[in-house]
Amino acid sequence: GAVVSQHPSWVICKSGTSVKIECRSLDFQATTMFWYRQFPKQSLMLMATSNEGSKATYEQGVEKDKFLINHASLTLSTLTVTSAHPEDSSFYICSADRQGTNYGYTFGSGTRLTVV
Amino acid sequence: AQKITQTQPGMFVQEKEAVTLDCTYDTSDQSYGLFWYKQPSSGEMIFLIYQGSYDEQNATEGRYSLNFQKARKSANLVISASQLGDSAMYFCAMREGRTGGFKTIFGAGTRLFVKA
Numbered sequence: 443g444a445v446v447s448q449h450p451s452w453v454i455c456k457s458g459t460s461v462k463i464e465c466r467s468l469d470f471q472a473t474t475m476f477w478y479r480q481f482p483k484q485s486l487m488l489m490a491t492s493n494e495g496s497k498a499t500y501e502q503g504v505e506k507d508k509f510l511i512n513h514a515s516l517t518l519s520t521l522t523v524t525s526a527h528p529e530d531s532s533f534y535i536c537s538a539d540r541q542g543t544n545y546g547y548t549f550g551s552g553t554r555l556t557v558v
Numbered sequence: 559a560q561k562i563t564q565t566q567p568g569m570f571v572q573e574k575e576a577v578t579l580d581c582t583y584d585t586s587d588q589s590y591g592l593f594w595y596k597q598p599s600s601g602e603m604i605f606l607i608y609q610g611s612y613d614e615q616n617a618t619e620g621r622y623s624l625n626f627q628k629a630r631k632s633a634n635l636v637i638s639a640s641q642l643g644d645s646a647m648y649f650c651a652m653r654e655g656r657t658g659g660f661k662t663i664f665g666a667g668t669r670l671f672v673k674a
Contacts, residue, residue, distance in 0.1 A: 476662065485649060486603075486664045533601055537662075549595075549603035 445469055446538045448550025455526055455557055463521045463553045465536035471516035472538035477509075480533040480552075492519040526557040561585065562652055562665035570671045571640045578625070579635040579668045581650030587611075589655040592633040593662070594624065597647040606648075609633055637670075645672045 445468040455461050465475055473494045478486040490511050491499040498511035508530075510522040519538075523530050535552040563582045571577035583592065594606040609617045609624045617624040625634040637644055650665040 480601075485666045488661060488663060491661065535601070535603065537603070548605075552601040552603075554601070 446472075446536065446548045446550045448536055448553055450553055451551060452554040453556070455555070457527055457557055458525055460522055460524045461526055461555060463523075463534055463536075463555075465519045465521070465538070465550050467517045467538045467548070470538075472519075473516060474539040475513060475519040476537045476539070477511060477519075477521050478535045478537070480535060482533075486535065489521075523555065526555070528557045531555055531557045561654075561663055562650055564650055564665035564668050566668045567666070568669045568671065570673060571637075573642060573672055573674050574639055576636060576638045577640055577670065579637070579648050579650075579670065581633045581635065581665060583631050583633060583650075583652050585631075585652065585654050585657070587655035587657045591653040592624070592626070593651040593653070594622070594633075594635045595649045595651060595664075596644075597649060597667075599646070603649075607635065640672045642672050642674060645670060 447466045447468055449464045453461055475492040477489045479489050480486045488501050489504045489509060490501060492511045492513040494513045494516050500506050508524055510524060513519040533552050533554050536550045538548050561584050565580055569577060590611045592609045596604040596606055607617050607619045607622045607624050609626045616626050621638045623636045625636055633650060647667045647669050649667045651662050653662040
């Protein structure tokens with residue numbers, strides 16, 4: 443079955459530093475990947491749509507310079523949280539669109555970011 | 559306006575009984591997809607079931623079935639013979655068509671507690 447690997451699963455960083463989160467589709471090519479953010483006990487909020495070879499499309503209210511997305515290949519998208527602050531602490535989860543299937547997006551296992 | 563509405567923040571069900579989790583949606587697209595995902599405490603998103611807007615029959619996947627009422631714009635999830643392992647957060651999601659930019663948005667979720 444379709445597998446998406448997300449790394450790291452958790453990270454603690456100091457305020458002001460940057461953190462990169464990777465999302466890889468292991469057995470299929472994903473032209474589109476999505477990045478979500480989830481606060482405790484809340485739903486997933488779409489942050490941006492990552493398209494291979496082009497700029498990401500950000501949702502309203504998401505800072506492009508804060509959350510840098512790169513989708514340089516058909517199997518890898520990265521989200522970099524720049525100059526992280528405690529309010530950026532959250533659960534970040536990616537999903538990949540395996541074209542041609544109606545069986546839902548495949549999600550990574552998520553990354554829990556804590557900024558201290 | 560809310561596009562996906564889950565009105566039950568929490569639900570309790572006795573083990574081995576059936577439970578229905580409610581979901582209503584709003585879209586102007588004619589073509590769209592409806593999904594249910596399960597999120598256990600580990601955070602991973604587990605795809606459960608899919609219903610296409612043009613599907614005439616309700617989707618079923620093992621103990622999961624989707625009660626699709628298009629005119630009422632509802633897509634309720636029915637879990638039969640509940641098990642203790644079903645205790646988790648459940649999200650209803652909709653992937654809109656062209657009008658919605660082919661994005662998937664999630665409802666607020668329902669936390670299901672299965673009692674022994």
